[in-house]
Amino acid sequence: MTVKVAVLASGRGSNFRALLESIKGGRCDAQIRVLITNNPDAQAISVAKEAGIAVETVQRNDFADRPAMDDRIKSLLDKYGADLVVLAGYMLLLKGKRLLEAYRHRIINIHPALLPSFPGVDAQKQAFDYGAKVSGLTIHFVDESLDAGPIIYQEALDISGCRSAEEVAKKILAREHEAYAKVVDSFSKGSYAVEGRRVRYVPRG
Ligand code: GRF
Numbered sequence: 001m002t003v004k005v006a007v008l009a010s011g012r013g014s015n016f017r018a019l020l021e022s023i024k025g026g027r028c029d030a031q032i033r034v035l036i037t038n039n040p041d042a043q044a045i046s047v048a049k050e051a052g053i054a055v056e057t058v059q060r061n062d063f064a065d066r067p068a069m070d071d072r073i074k075s076l077l078d079k080y081g082a083d084l085v086v087l088a089g090y091m092l093l094l095k096g097k098r099l100l101e102a103y104r105h106r107i108i109n110i111h112p113a114l115l116p117s118f119p120g121v122d123a124q125k126q127a128f129d130y131g132a133k134v135s136g137l138t139i140h141f142v143d144e145s146l147d148a149g150p151i152i153y154q155e156a157l158d159i160s161g162c163r164s165a166e167e168v169a170k171k172i173l174a175r176e177h178e179a180y181a182k183v184v185d186s187f188s189k190g191s192y193a194v195e196g197r198r199v200r201y202v203p204r205g
Pocket of ligand 1: 009011012013014015016088089090110111112173176
């Protein structure tokens with residue numbers, strides 16, 4: 001069954017674009033219903049517009065606090081009928097209890113390192129500066145923690161030959177684009193692995 005996706009992004013939107021291309025190419029059985037962004041200058045907005053996808057901007061300054069902002073995001077997800085929420089470079093932590101509870105195991109994030117190593121921002125630079133020889137990417141469910149929800153998928157990459165943090169980021173990003181679409185597609189097959197168990201994936205009614 002085709003997965004109904006909402007994408008949350010704050011910036012460049014290359015993962016968003018790659019996901020759209022995989023869908024177009026028949027490699028990912030999903031339909032992107034809406035892009036939600038907190039940044040009116042995000043390049044991701046032009047990606048959405050080119051593809052004819054609805055854009056909703058939800059800005060922090062328009063709300064008393066972050067839970068109130070996340071309540072608005074939850075009502076948009078409900079409105080667009082999202083089964084799966086794909087964070088693709090969304091730079092704010094989700095703090096709304098109502099949102100996190102209603103969409104538990106339906107919000108996924110991609111992180112450019114092998115968690116629990118190098119959480120937070122600039123993960124590729126953290127790995128390079130640390131002298132790590134292996135890093136990679138992690139796709140995980142989002143919960144109240146910072147980059148520590150249940151892991152769905154990981155891929156390790158040899159970065160020993162990289163000469164800069166930028167080179168590390170480039171190497172990881174190319175794999176992010178493939179891996180994220182594969183994981184989103186796996187939801188369309190009706191089940192996924194979480195915390196070592198197979199869990200049935202049921203679309204919202
Ligand atoms: C990616 O490196 C992703 O892993 C991280 O944010 C970056 C987003 O890049 N969470 P883009 O906006 O998809 O190009």
